[in-house]
Amino acid sequence: MGMVSEKMYELGTKKSTIRTIFEFGRKRAAEVGEENIFDFSLGNPNVPTPEFVKQAAIDILREMEPSAVHGYTVAPGNPEVRETLAGSINARFGTKFAGKNLFLTAGAAAAITISFKALAEPGDEFIAFAPFFPEYRCFVESVGASLVVVPAQPEDFQINFTAFEGLVHAKTKAVIVNSPNNPSGAVYSEQTIRRLADILRKKSKEYGHPIFIISDEPYREIAYEGYEVPYVTKYYENTLVCYSYSKSFSLPGERIGYIVVPDEVEDFGRIYGAVAGAARVLTHVNAPSLWQLVVARCAGKPSDISTYARNGQMLYQGLIDAGFDCVKPQGAFYLFPKALEEDDYAFCERAKKYDLLLVPGADFGCPGYFRVAYCIKTETIERSLPLFKQLAAEYR
Amino acid sequence: MGMVSEKMYELGTKKSTIRTIFEFGRKRAAEVGEENIFDFSLGNPNVPTPEFVKQAAIDILREMEPSAVHGYTVAPGNPEVRETLAGSINARFGTKFAGKNLFLTAGAAAAITISFKALAEPGDEFIAFAPFFPEYRCFVESVGASLVVVPAQPEDFQINFTAFEGLVHAKTKAVIVNSPNNPSGAVYSEQTIRRLADILRKKSKEYGHPIFIISDEPYREIAYEGYEVPYVTKYYENTLVCYSYSKSFSLPGERIGYIVVPDEVEDFGRIYGAVAGAARVLTHVNAPSLWQLVVARCAGKPSDISTYARNGQMLYQGLIDAGFDCVKPQGAFYLFPKALEEDDYAFCERAKKYDLLLVPGADFGCPGYFRVAYCIKTETIERSLPLFKQLAAEYR
Numbered sequence: 001m002g003m004v005s006e007k008m009y010e011l012g013t014k015k016s017t018i019r020t021i022f023e024f025g026r027k028r029a030a031e032v033g034e035e036n037i038f039d040f041s042l043g044n045p046n047v048p049t050p051e052f053v054k055q056a057a058i059d060i061l062r063e064m065e066p067s068a069v070h071g072y073t074v075a076p077g078n079p080e081v082r083e084t085l086a087g088s089i090n091a092r093f094g095t096k097f098a099g100k101n102l103f104l105t106a107g108a109a110a111a112i113t114i115s116f117k118a119l120a121e122p123g124d125e126f127i128a129f130a131p132f133f134p135e136y137r138c139f140v141e142s143v144g145a146s147l148v149v150v151p152a153q154p155e156d157f158q159i160n161f162t163a164f165e166g167l168v169h170a171k172t173k174a175v176i177v178n179s180p181n182n183p184s185g186a187v188y189s190e191q192t193i194r195r196l197a198d199i200l201r202k203k204s205k206e207y208g209h210p211i212f213i214i215s216d217e218p219y220r221e222i223a224y225e226g227y228e229v230p231y232v233t234k235y236y237e238n239t240l241v242c243y244s245y246s247k248s249f250s251l252p253g254e255r256i257g258y259i260v261v262p263d264e265v266e267d268f269g270r271i272y273g274a275v276a277g278a279a280r281v282l283t284h285v286n287a288p289s290l291w292q293l294v295v296a297r298c299a300g301k302p303s304d305i306s307t308y309a310r311n312g313q314m315l316y317q318g319l320i321d322a323g324f325d326c327v328k329p330q331g332a333f334y335l336f337p338k339a340l341e342e343d344d345y346a347f348c349e350r351a352k353k354y355d356l357l358l359v360p361g362a363d364f365g366c367p368g369y370f371r372v373a374y375c376i377k378t379e380t381i382e383r384s385l386p387l388f389k390q391l392a393a394e395y396r
Numbered sequence: 397m398g399m400v401s402e403k404m405y406e407l408g409t410k411k412s413t414i415r416t417i418f419e420f421g422r423k424r425a426a427e428v429g430e431e432n433i434f435d436f437s438l439g440n441p442n443v444p445t446p447e448f449v450k451q452a453a454i455d456i457l458r459e460m461e462p463s464a465v466h467g468y469t470v471a472p473g474n475p476e477v478r479e480t481l482a483g484s485i486n487a488r489f490g491t492k493f494a495g496k497n498l499f500l501t502a503g504a505a506a507a508i509t510i511s512f513k514a515l516a517e518p519g520d521e522f523i524a525f526a527p528f529f530p531e532y533r534c535f536v537e538s539v540g541a542s543l544v545v546v547p548a549q550p551e552d553f554q555i556n557f558t559a560f561e562g563l564v565h566a567k568t569k570a571v572i573v574n575s576p577n578n579p580s581g582a583v584y585s586e587q588t589i590r591r592l593a594d595i596l597r598k599k600s601k602e603y604g605h606p607i608f609i610i611s612d613e614p615y616r617e618i619a620y621e622g623y624e625v626p627y628v629t630k631y632y633e634n635t636l637v638c639y640s641y642s643k644s645f646s647l648p649g650e651r652i653g654y655i656v657v658p659d660e661v662e663d664f665g666r667i668y669g670a671v672a673g674a675a676r677v678l679t680h681v682n683a684p685s686l687w688q689l690v691v692a693r694c695a696g697k698p699s700d701i702s703t704y705a706r707n708g709q710m711l712y713q714g715l716i717d718a719g720f721d722c723v724k725p726q727g728a729f730y731l732f733p734k735a736l737e738e739d740d741y742a743f744c745e746r747a748k749k750y751d752l753l754l755v756p757g758a759d760f761g762c763p764g765y766f767r768v769a770y771c772i773k774t775e776t777i778e779r780s781l782p783l784f785k786q787l788a789a790e791y792r
Contacts, residue, residue: 003606003662004670008514012673013665049462057686061454066445072648106502106651109679118404142677209399252468253685255502266399269409274400277408281538283505288684289649290453 011138017363018042021348025357032355038384039357040372043182043333045250047307047375053249056297060290069293073286075276077104077258081296085258088299093231101262103275104287106255108218108244110279112176113139115214115240115259117278118271120145124173126214129159131336131364131371133182133216145173152366157186157327157336161195168203174212175200179229180219180331183364183371185312187227187330190235197236210238210266217241218257221248221303223331224312237264240271245295247333248303256291308333311374311381318385319372322392333375336361340395344370350394354387407534413759414438417744421753428751434780435753436768439578439729441646443703443771449645452693456686465689469682471672473500473654477692481654484695489627497658499671500683502651504614504640506675508572509535511610511636511655513674514667516541520569522610525555527579527732527760527767529612532572541569548762553582553723553732557591564599570608571596575625576615576727579760579767581708583623583726586631593632606634606662613637614653617644617699619727620708633660636667641691643729644699652687704729707770707777714781715768718788729771732757736791740766746790750783 015023018041025039060069076082082099089097105111116126116139124145128136130152140147148167153160175196179188188196196213204211215232220243223229233239244257261272286292312329319326319337326337339347344360344367351358351370361369374381411419414437421435456465472478478495485493501507512522512535520541524532526548536543544563549556571592575584584592592609600607611628616639619625629635640653657668682688708725715722715733722733735743740756740763747754747766757765770777 002517004515004666005513005517005674008670008673008677009666010673011676012514012671013669044468046463049466054457054462058454058457061450061457066450066646067442070445070647070649072440106679106684107681109681113677113679117401118408119400121398121401138677139679250462251466253466253682253688255681255684270400270405273409274404275408277404277406278401280407281404281509281534282678283502283509283535285503285505285651286649288502288651288687290686291684292649 016134018359021357021359028355037355037357038380038387039376040374041357041359043373043375045247045252045375046377047250047304049250050301050304052301053251053294053298056294057290060293060297069290071289073289073292075279075284075286077102077287078289078292081292084296084299089260091300093234095231095233097260097262101260103259103261103272103279104292105257105259105279106284106287107246107257108216108242109135109139110255110282110284111242111244111257111259112214112216113143114275114278114282114284115242116140116145117143117282118274119173119212121173123171125169125171126173127164127167127175128365129164131157131181131183131361131366131369132176133178134363136176148172149365154338154366154369157181157184158188158192159196161199165199168199168211170207172203172211174214176214176216177232178216180223182219182332183334183359183361184327184336185329185332185334186327187223187229190228190230193230193232193235200236204238213239215239215241218244218247219332222305222308222333224305224309224329227330229331233260233262233264237262238266249295249298251291254288254291256287256295307378308375311376311378314378315372315374315381318388322385322389324388324392333373335372335374336366336369337372339368339370340392342368344368351391354391356384356387356391412530414755417753417755424751433751433753434776434783435772436770437753437755439769439771441643441648441771442773443646443700445646446697446700448697449647449690449694452690453686456689456693465686467685469685469688471675471680471682473498473683474685474688477688480692480695485656487696489630491627491629493656493658497656499655499657499668499675500688501653501655501675502680502683503642503653504612504638505531505535506651506678506680507638507640507653507655508610508612509539510671510674510678510680511638512536512541513539513678514670515569515608517569519567521565521567522569523560523563523571524761525560527553527577527757527762527765528572529574529578530759544568545761550734550762550765553577553580554584554588555592557595561595564595564607566603568599568607570610572610572612573628574612576619578615578728579730579755579757580723580732581725581728581730582723583619583625586624586626589626589628589631596632600634609635611635611637614640614643615728618701618704618729620701620705620725623726625727629656629658629660633658634662645691645694647687650684650687652683652691703774704771707772707774710774711768711770711777714784718781718785720784720788729769731768731770732762732765733768735764735766736788738764740764747787750787752780752783752787
């Protein structure tokens with residue numbers, strides 16, 4: 001008998017590449033000064049939390065009975081909050097949700113893991129499209145299922161449907177859609193979502209059970225002019241939506257988000273029930289109660305994405321000018337250019353000479369590319385552009 | 397292939413006895429009026445959140461940079477917060493923790509499940525002492541281990557050591573200690589903890605691996621005059637402490653607590669690492685960030701337990717006067733008297749005639765008893781006492 005779970009020990013101590021790069025950056029910053037480090041490693045929103053969010057929190061703390069603010073809520077979340085959020089989604093997207101369709105969670109990470117755990121049976125497969133958020137693998141495997149990765153379609157980072165169709169099996173339980181995408185910055189077009197829905201409908205019929213879409217949407221509000229993010233439940237009935245306020249209201253530390261289970265899923269009662277059970281064993285108890293009230297008060301208020309839009313445009317132009325091959329920024333706050341040599345790790349190592357901290361694409365299931373998170377100071381991006389030029393010049 | 401996980405569906409839809417009683421109470425209250433219902437079913441703190449907690453939250457929101465308040469913290473929690481909390485524990489209990497010994501969590505439910513998941517290997521057994529918090533079973537089984545229950549010692553609700561010694565095996569991974577206890581209201585004496593530590597030391601040696609104590613302490617601050625709650629790490633080296641501010645600061649909805657991993661455990665690095673891994677797969681990300689800062693500002697400030705002390709004393713005296721057999725209130729906000737007939741479900745059904753809502757002891761692994769949660773209005777308790785007398789008179 002060992003002392004601890006070996007698997008948990010490994011998961012808790014093996015540093016992610018992103019974390020390793022970030023820590024290297026902190027060390028370098030101490031040596032050469034903060035202003036000389038160009039850290040594009042972390043997806044931590046740098047737009048401040050909106051003033052109206054702060055004010056809502058203060059007002060709630062001041063005006064309401066403490067037990068109404070800080071008491072346990074029912075496990076799916078405060079019923080009035082859920083009604084308000086459902087109404088806000090409906091007003092924006094023409095959906096018809098009620099409070100009973102929402103299950104509030106401690107952010108999107110909890111929302112997607114609860115969804116995985118609710119659905120997963122032994123031997124199930126979940127499909128992700130490269131490039132993808134690396135924690136998906138850890139979350140899917142933790143519920144006893146396995147992750148199947150569809151190779152990227154690097155010319156536009158939409159879905160590689162040919163590869164996808166070959167990978168859907170009788171054991172496929174669900175497909176993870178993440179748009180606007182981390183790390184590619186692409187927004188799946190309406191056409192992409194329609195085609196995905198058609199294939200899944202056909203395959204669900206063929207295999208005699210629904211194949212779900214789990215739409216992981218923390219970046220939904222960060223979509224730039226000309227790019228609409230289709231609301232997936234309108235295109236495909238067996239969809240669970242996982243949302244978070246981490247990026248839209250810059251509240252990543254507070255852990256607040258939700259799962260939408262539409263009426264149209266194959267058996268609402270069974271699925272919502274399984275979501276509740278999964279939340280229970282993941283000891284979710286309830287989403288933080290103050291933040292439930294805050295997001296209800298701020299429902300429908302806009303996210304300020306102008307900084308991200310400006311940063312993305314500037315960085316994109318700079319990279320193109322330097323000779324990089326890169327899809328235009330469409331949403332989220334990432335670019336995912338092609339590395340200038342085949343080995344993306346070697347490329348990112350070389351970039352370090354210029355104190356450009358980039359994340360290898362292999363970490364996202366897409367070797368030969370690299371991720372640049374531009375949720376940093378605009379001025380830092382501006383000063384980084386000549387360095388990208390120098391880096392590119394090395395390869396000529 | 398089914399559609400959802402059958403197990404999750406069951407866990408999410410099978411109502412707990414407590415929840416069923418509570419919902420019955422809400423229905424009855426609508427019929428006969430709130431003031432005519434004596435709902436002793438829920439352990440929801442009724443003492444308001446202290447003013448200093450509210451003020452700390454408002455001050456933090458007003459004075460600090462939003463990104464410092466609402467940004468991601470490192471997974472174990474804000475390092476300064478952890479230092480402050482460690483210092484506060486040390487000042488109160490003479491321990492020697494540093495920030496690195498703490499791992500902040502979304503309340504005690506997360507803390508204990510993370511601890512279970514960090515330690516559990518296939519086939520492991522965790523031991524609980526009846527009466528016990530019923531969710532332990534669900535949490536232990538969810539990490540693939542099994543729960544072994546030591547029968548109660550009803551004369552004082554300390555530990556039944558004879559039964560315990562017979563139930564410790566080579567497969568025993570840990571023992572769950574919950575003092576002040578839900579549901580008995582007992583506080584384990586120093587003598588109890590010493591004897592438990594001696595047995596576990598002997599058994600750990602015999603089986604060649606440490607048997608841990610997981611000390612679940614959400615009620616630590618609610619201990620009445622004359623009852624000290626020993627700090628378990630001082631008596632037994634392989635102890636993990638799980639703490640929560642839900643009861644001490646009446647913040648159950650906000651989900652804030654911590655795990656203490658002392659330096660003295662057999663292999664600090666492996667255990668803390670496994671805790672981090674378990675938190676990761678339970679998608680804990682970080683404990684809600686505002687509340688991390690709030691509890692650090694309020695560290696060491698007292699909990700007001702005077703209402704619970706008054707309620708407990710009044711209810712205890714009333715039950716004794718009515719002829720019930722009951723251990724004196726020592727801590728938490730529960731009494732656990734003997735039912736007046738063998739079948740505690742039948743007894744609680746009978747109590748409903750008087751609109752006394754009580755929870756059968758069988759739910760806590762201790763049939764023949766019932767739980768009375770006295771975290772309700774003092775005046776309601778006062779008015780309930782004649783009803784308990786009438787109920788008891790039926791049995792004479």
